[in-house]
Amino acid sequence: TQLLEQSPQFLSIQEGENLTVYCNSSSVFSSLQWYRQEPGEGPVLLVTVVTGGEVKKLKRLTFQFGDARKDSSLHITAAQPGDTGLYLCAFRLNSGYSTLTFGKGTMLLVSP
């Protein structure tokens, strides 16, 4: 059973375009995290969302946590080649639980 569904699996766009990727589940999460992983490297944490309906911005990246805390989205404005990478969402079962469960990720390729 895939607890986290990420879509699309792969996205190839031109520099300057906008895009949105999604992370969905039937489960309710206490928090959800977004990571970016570049080829040959480990994931790097971008943001943690905790409150239903929460919106966080990180430069050109906008993260939203669904009102019911079952889904999240990542919107990138004016994508740049440096945004290329695997975008992963992950959750912990509860705030006291240590391990992370990841989705399969969305592979983003931004061409100049």
Add this chain to the structure above:
Amino acid sequence: DTGVSQDPRHKITKRGQNVTFRCDPISEHNRLYWYRQTLGQGPEFLTYFQNEAQLEKSRLLSDRFSAERPKGSFSTLEIQRTEQGDSAMYLCASSLQSGLGTYTQYFGPGTRLTVL
């Protein structure tokens, strides 16, 4: 650089051989995690330590896998009698756990294992 380091970065081995990977966490981080990532998948949890104690192991961690963190600092992950299905990126992460709440896991660059 005081981030998480892993050694080696790449390992190619023949089926049936044993391999050992090392992870050096961020200094003073008391928790250390091992994950495995195969192509087209996100990382999957294998096991984690708090200091030298191994607190949790995934069902993915078969009897051929063993992990240690003898002094609560660096950790090793050994795979015995490797199989082709063990080919993956093995990621290590560390965090500083103090009470409950959200805390960040910092990942190393991974060890890419190829079993021929």
